[in-house]
Amino acid sequence: MSYKSIVLNLDIDGVAAPVIKLAVDLARRFDARLIGLSAADVPPPVVMEGGVAFEGESLMRQRKNIERRLESLRAEFEGLAGAAVDTEWRGAVGNPTRLLIGASRVGDLIVTAPPYGGSPGNAHRSTDIGNVILQAGRPVLVASANEENFRIDKVLVGWKDTREAKRALTDAMPLLQLAQEVRVVTIDNDATDETWNSLDDVVASLSFHGVKAKAEVLPENSDGRTIADVAEAMHADLVISGAYGHSRFREWIFGGATRSLLQNDRLNRIMSN
Template identity: 80%
Template sequence: MGYKSIVLNLDIDGMVAPVIKFGVDLAQRFDARLIGLSAADVSPPVVMEGGVAFEGESMMRQRKNIERRIEDLRCEFEGLAGATVDTEWRGAVGNPTRLRIDTARVADLIVTASPEGASSGNVHRSTDIGNLILQAGRPVLVTSTNQEHFVANKALVAWKSTREARRAVFDAMPFLQMAREVRVITIDDDATDETWNSLTAVVAYLSFHGVKAKAEVFPEKSDGQVIADVADAMHADLVVSGAYGHSRFREWIFGGATRSLLENDGLNRFLSN
């Protein structure tokens, strides 16, 4: 089991060299095809009291600037990756999140860095990672800041007996099989026999796949930060978790634990839905 097609998300703004090198490292490990993808959209006209703020000429300039930037990213991607792994490039002017979700159909795994700088939170220039995770139908690995090589010596599995957590464990199996230490934890201040039975079952399932894991319950309220704190304490290289959220008027609302993980740029976060 492995990842044979990895889509590497490159936001149009910010420094992309670290995540390209990270993607190359993964592609080499799994003998995978690495698909570089970048997209951004022209900001729509804004009607203000004095009239339209962005007219057609301004929008054309935006489009040309986006096209030039995407070409620069293609050159950087091919320069860093083309000589070492099998690659493909996809760049387009359009809604970045929607295009990335559409491209997920050719992926076993999506790799992305957190949006940074001016693009962060700009729906026209950066990926809505929450939306991507919940709609792509593929696992998403969100890299830690500026990490160039993938390390998975220590992996932490945030476990709940849910469809999302089961999916995440299955999807992350190639990484878990690489790890020397795997801890499966549940945050529960009122753990029952059923809680421990669930943990025992997932540890047994992992052992069927050659993964030695230890189970632990942390008797605390799940305030969203505990998982990240445990990961920091064990110096985890990777956190595996189900992604929990729901749609409401086209906004994606995450639970506390998922939101905290997405906001922790010091961790490699593997999320499935």
């Protein structure tokens, strides 16, 4: 297995150069086609009491501003990536989350920077990364903030014996095969023989793919240690984890471990559902 098509999501309001360079680095390693994508939408007219306040000139001006920014991002993308790897550009006026989920059809991997400003913003101009992870059916690599080169020496796998974690291991196998050190970690104060048997099976499965790994069970500490904390302590270059969440009233509700990984912009994280 390898990544032969990578979809790079560019936030229309974010700093593009670092994540473009990181994605180019990845595409080179796997001889993959790199598809740059950026989108933003014009908000619908505000509904006022007694009717709709139609502001046609304002809406057209917003659309033109989006189109100009998309052209600027296209030029930056092609300037940084065009001579290095095979590329394609997709820029559109439309909902950025929906368009990225749709574009996942053509990719083996989605790469994106953290949300601009560190948290989800305007749904018309910012991708809902959690929504993408749960709906795209592809692994999503959320890059650390402003990192331009993708190191892959130390990898931490956050393991739970669940469908999501198994899916994440399979999805991340091309990256695991490049790593020098792989730790498969479960955080559990009451590890049983079943816990250890699960970890041993994962290590054995990885070895069949040429990946040398070691398993560990770490207890929670008084501060509620998370996989993100362990990853920072070991200076991990990449964290691999299943993403756990469900839909409620059209909002994605995540468990604490998934939420802490999504909110930590100091880590490269690859997440699957």
